[in-house]
Structure formats: structure tokens, C-alpha cells
Amino acid sequence: MTKSKDKQPKSATADPFETRSDMIEGDKGNKKRPATETNNHTEKLGRRSGLKKTSVVMESDVQKHIGRCLQEAYGELVSEPVPDYLIKLLDDLAAKDKDK
Amino acid sequence: MIASPSAEFRDALLASIPNMRAFAISLCGNHARADDLVQDVLVKAWSNIDKFQEGTNLKAWLFTILRNTYLSDRRKRKREVEDANGVYSDRLSTPPEQYGHLDMKDLKVALLKLSTDQREALVLIGAEGFSYEEAADICGCAVGTIKSRVNRARNRLAELMHVETMAEFGPEPLTGAVLNQSASH
Numbered sequence: 001m002t003k004s005k006d007k008q009p010k011s012a013t014a015d016p017f018e019t020r021s022d023m024i025e026g027d028k029g030n031k032k033r034p035a036t037e038t039n040n041h042t043e044k045l046g047r048r049s050g051l052k053k054t055s056v057v058m059e060s061d062v063q064k065h066i067g068r069c070l071q072e073a074y075g076e077l078v079s080e081p082v083p084d085y086l087i088k089l090l091d092d093l094a095a096k097d098k099d100k
Numbered sequence: 101m102i103a104s105p106s107a108e109f110r111d112a113l114l115a116s117i118p119n120m121r122a123f124a125i126s127l128c129g130n131h132a133r134a135d136d137l138v139q140d141v142l143v144k145a146w147s148n149i150d151k152f153q154e155g156t157n158l159k160a161w162l163f164t165i166l167r168n169t170y171l172s173d174r175r176k177r178k179r180e181v182e183d184a185n186g187v188y189s190d191r192l193s194t195p196p197e198q199y200g201h202l203d204m205k206d207l208k209v210a211l212l213k214l215s216t217d218q219r220e221a222l223v224l225i226g227a228e229g230f231s232y233e234e235a236a237d238i239c240g241c242a243v244g245t246i247k248s249r250v251n252r253a254r255n256r257l258a259e260l261m262h263v264e265t266m267a268e269f270g271p272e273p274l275t276g277a278v279l280n281q282s283a284s285h
Contacts, residue, residue, distance in 0.1 A: 063254050066261070067226055069207050074227035077122035083135055086117055086142065093146045094110045 109149060113142055116162050119228065123163060126223045127170050129212045137173070141166045157234065164238045167220065210260035218253035221246050226254075 120141060124134035144165050145152070152161055211219060217239075224235040225246065236243045 062258055066207070066254060066257055070211075070222070070226050070257075073207050073211075074122055074126070074223065077125050078118045080118070080121065082114075082117045082121070086135065086138060087114065089139060089142055090110050090114055090146075093143070094107065097146075 109146075112158055113145060113162075116159055117142075119159065120162055120166055123220075123223060123228065124166060124170065126211065126227070127167070127216065127220060137166060137170055140169050140173075144169065160230065160234050160238055163224070163228075163230075167238060171216075206261050207257075210257050213260055214253050214256055218249050218256065221249035222253035222257075225250050 117138060120138045121134055124137040125131060128134055128137065141162060145162055148165075152158070211222075214222065220239060221235060224230045224238060225232065230238065232243045232246050235246045239246065
């Protein structure tokens with residue numbers, strides 16, 4: 001894989017849990033395929049992994065749900081109160097710098 | 101380049117603490133150690149402010165410092181064994197007693213069973229909302245590597261949580277509400 005292919009721009013807001021062909025195949029999936037080949041690809045994927053097409057779709061739903069749960073769990077951590085000593089540390093650093 | 105730390109920089113660091121703590125907890129799985137890590141990052145960021153390019157992503161810079169500090173700390177302590185196969189975590193945690201009921205405890209246990217590489221990639225992309233490019237910069241690897249790690253991480257999560265179909269999800273108030281809301285629109 002070349003570096004230029006690595007640098008394909010992706011939006012930060014894109015759903016990272018969406019089951020995309022490039023995600024399914026990891027690094028190998030960066031090859032561009034015509035849109036008409038998408039269904040064939042899904043079927044090939046299903047055959048390779050022993051899954052039917054419906055299973056691939058179902059897997060996508062599961063991944064989206066896990067993604068939501070992850071964001072929810074992480075959101076809980078982010079919303080925890082900041083320990084006072086960390087705030088004091090910043091205040092001390094700022095004060096020390098001011099005294100210089 | 102910022103000439104000297106300012107009140108503005110102090111406020112920006114303060115605003116970043118909740119996200120740094122969450123990422124640190126995700127990495128080490130321990131609140132007290134995560135707070136120690138954040139403390140180290142704040143001191144390092146303050147004393148290296150001249151290395152921060154103004155106008156660039158402060159959060160990504162802080163996360164890079166945090167990640168490097170965590171890995172360096174882990175190497176020094178040599179207390180934590182790399183857990184690529186989740187063997188160590190298996191001993192520490194109890195697997196979900198019943199299949200089909202996804203809850204936050206299951207998710208947190210499963211997350212800690214992922215390798216550090218996979219966990220950090222998943223959290224940076226899936227929870228923090230960094231782009232693949234930003235996550236690759238933070239982790240010092242290629243974009244394709246990040247994609248691959250996220251892919252493996254999410255598949256491993258589903259596997260660890262014994263989830264194969266949506267029907268296996270148990271009722272979950274908050275996400276259930278979100279799903280119902282989406283369905284009604």
C-alpha cells in the first residue's frame with residue numbers, strides 16, 4: 001500500500017462503526033471498485049467468511065449499536081468532575097509563570 | 101508558536117482535562133493512575149509550550165503527549181504485561197454471566213481485553229471523534245493501520261461480548277431510547 005492511498009481524507013464525523021468494504025478488509029480494502037461491484041463484493045465477502053448477505057447487514061447493525069454504547073460509556077467518563085488538585089496544579093503553574 | 105504560557109493556555113488545558121482523563125482511563129483502566137497521567141501531561145505541556153504550534157489542534161497534541169507518557173510509564177514500571185490476547189484480563193474479570201444482555205459493564209470489561217493498540221484506535225476514532233489522520237498522527241502510524249486496528253477492535257468487541265445479532269441485545273434504557281427516537285422519525 002502506498003502512503004498516498006493512506007492519506008485519503010475522512011471526515012471526523014463519519015460513523016466509524018459503519019461496515020464499509022475498506023473496514024472489512026482492513027489495509028487491503030483501499031482499492032477503488034466501481035459502484036456496480038459493491039453487491040458482488042458483499043456476496044464474495046459473505047462466501048469468504050461463511051456469512052450470508054443478511055448476516056453482513058446484521059453485523060453492521062450490531063457494530064453501530066456497540067458504537068453507540070462506546071460513545072455513551074465514554075461520555076460518562078468525560079462528564080466526571082475534574083479533581084480539584086488538577087485545577088490547583090494549573091493555577092500553580094500559571095502563578096509560578098507570572099512570578100518569573 | 102506561543103511565547104509564554106498564558107491564562108488562555110491555562111483555560112484551554114483546563115477544558116481538555118475531562119477528555120484527557122477519559123482517554124487515560126480507557127488506556128490504563130484505572131482512575132487514580134489516569135489522574136496521575138493527566139497531571140504529568142499538564143506539567144509537560146506547560147513546560148513545552150514553545151513546541152506547540154499555535155493554530156494547530158491542541159487536543160491532538162495533548163493526546164499525543166498523554167499516549168507517549170502512558171507507554172513510557174508502562175515500560176518503566178514493567179508491571180503491566182501487554183495483553184494482546186486478553187489472557188491477563190480474563191483472569192482479572194468475570195465474563196458476562198448471561199449472553200444477550202449488553203450493558204456498560206460488559207462493554208468496559210471487553211474494552212480492557214483489547215490490546216492497547218486496538219483500544220486506543222477505537223477510542224480515538226469511535227469515542228473522541230478524531231479523524232483517521234489525526235488518530236494516525238497521535239499514534240505515530242499510518243492511516244491504514246488505524247483503520248485496520250479499529251476494524252479488528254470492533255470485531256473483537258462483538259466477539260468478546262458474545263453479540264452476533266441485534267436480537268441478542270437486551271433492553272437498555274438510554275440507547276434504546278435513542279434507537280426508538282431514530283425509528284420514529
